[in-house]
Amino acid sequence: MSEPTRLLDSGSDLERSLLRSALSDAPSEASRQAAAAALGIGAPGPGTPSPSGAAVTKAGISAFAKWAVVAALGGVMAGGAFHFALLRADPAPEATAPAVHPSAPSRVEQSAPVTAPPITRTQPPSAIPAPEVRAPRAPPSQPPRPPEPERRHQAPLEQPIAGEAPAAGAPAAAPDTSTLAEEIALLDSVRVALARKDAEAASASLAEYAARFPSGVLAPEAEALKIEVELEGGRRVAAERLAEEFFRRHPRSPLAARLRALLERAPK
Amino acid sequence: MGGVIRELFEAHYDFVWRSARRLGVPAEAVDDAAQEVFLIASRKLPQILPGKERAFLFGVTARIASDARRAGSRRPEVREDDAPPSAIDHAEDPAPRPDEVAERQRARAQLDEVIGSLEPDLRSVFVLFELEGMTMSEIASVLELPQGTVASRLRRARELFQEKVRRILTRDGLAGVP
Missing domain, CATH: 1.10.10.10 (Winged helix-like DNA-binding domain superfamily/Winged helix DNA-binding domain)
Known part of the structure; x- marks a missing residue:
């Protein structure tokens, strides 16, 4: 089958002009490094020393965990349609067959929210714990959330999490991935309870989180969920007080805008 | 996941980024979209058939681009010069x-x-x-x-x-x- 001539060579002036405008598309080095950090693989690239496979940085894990929880929260908070939708994105192209192994998990399994750190080829798919209930997809009419600067742009220089005191000059130890998975799972149970409008169960899960992970990597996300729980329980004053504290401690959190919207909508 | 996802990332990140942009992800959201592709890929590594990595990544990219296009149509327009600069903005004619x-x-x-x-x-x-x-x-x-x-x-x-x-x-x- 002969190849047609590309429009870049044979098109009209305007066609070529338009197509040429996209030839320079390329990611910046900062983009590459931020993505690598979020994946926990450091900053690859020519001339850049790569960390060992086991040396997943705290920034990388923290960024990924935050991404996962923020995405999960987005499902409940109904405003984070974009990133949550991405999490649930089916890997199959829109019009092509999926390039997956025939024994791949079912569609339901594939679309479950992240509840554990990324897995390796050596792990069977069953090693991924899946939550019992999946948060509903946000309606398409919801506005998308703005980009999450804390997740991407700050990944290489992750700020200390509340309650943590990173040692100066020494790389912080990466949190145990199983512990991280437990944190995520516990907060996910809060989210699920909130989706059921069960403030009591959500509060119990949050109390368990606070007891087990007093300096958890996902403490800010737990704080945000606590505010939701208070609102769900009809305790607006308490929610406002916690929110004020949250905004002061995490002024750039991607959750802040959502919390403000929730507070505005809550009965006075 | 270090080794495999690193190889995938190094081999295909630029392709994924370009594809996301060209399939309609707004300039200011391409970095996030490309990152999402690899986060999804990292979760689904066992399902990716050897030799089909690029097909898998492009499929995910197309899906994400489609979602981003829909989201973008409901989002206030961001001027092109508000978008983060791509590599070429620095590499090309400096002025x-x-x-x-x-x-x-x-x-x-x-x-x-x-x-x-x-x-x-x-x-x-x-x-x-x-x-x-x-x-x-x-x-x-x-x-x-x-x-x-x-x-x-x-x-x-x-x-x-x-x-x-x-x-x-x-x-x-x-x-x-x-």
Whole structure:
């Protein structure tokens, strides 16, 4: 089958002009490094020393965990349609067959929210714990959330999490991935309870989180969920007080805008 | 996941980033979209068949781009010069003239409009052939389609592209475009 001539060579002036405008598309080095950090693989690239496979940085894990929880929260908070939708994105192209192994998990399994750190080829798919209930997809009419600067742009220089005191000059130890998975799972149970409008169960899960992970990597996300729980329980004053504290401690959190919207909508 | 995902990342990040942008992800959201592709891939590594990595990644990218396009249509417009700079913004002419910048931005916006008007099936084939420079055989492999289907989609995509460009020419009066 002969190849047609590309429009870049044979098109009209305007066609070529338009197509040429996209030839320079390329990611910046900062983009590459931020993505690598979020994946926990450091900053690859020519001339850049790569960390060992086991040396997943705290920034990388923290960024990924935050991404996962923020995405999960987005499902409940109904405003984070974009990133949550991405999490649930089916890997199959829109019009092509999926390039997956025939024994791949079912569609339901594939679309479950992240509840554990990324897995390796050596792990069977069953090693991924899946939550019992999946948060509903946000309606398409919801506005998308703005980009999450804390997740991407700050990944290489992750700020200390509340309650943590990173040692100066020494790389912080990466949190145990199983512990991280437990944190995520516990907060996910809060989210699920909130989706059921069960403030009591959500509060119990949050109390368990606070007891087990007093300096958890996902403490800010737990704080945000606590505010939701208070609102769900009809305790607006308490929610406002916690929110004020949250905004002061995490002024750039991607959750802040959502919390403000929730507070505005809550009965006075 | 370090080794495998690192290899995947190093081999395909630029391709994924370019594809996301060209399939319609707004400039200011491309970094996030490309990152999302690899986060999803990292979760699904066991499902990716050897030799099908690029097909898998492009499939996810196309899906994410589709979602981003829908989200973008409901989002306040972000000016091109608000977007984070891509590598080429630094690598090219360090000080392009304002009129050159404006012209490039206008051309790019028009290209996004035209490509965005294509159906997703046609859009993928068009982008891979005209911009990524793939052969039809390569496209057939990436999209896991018969070559005949690729050829027919490309033919249709080009017809629509040319038709849309003619409309732009009429609408915007760009007869003098170089």
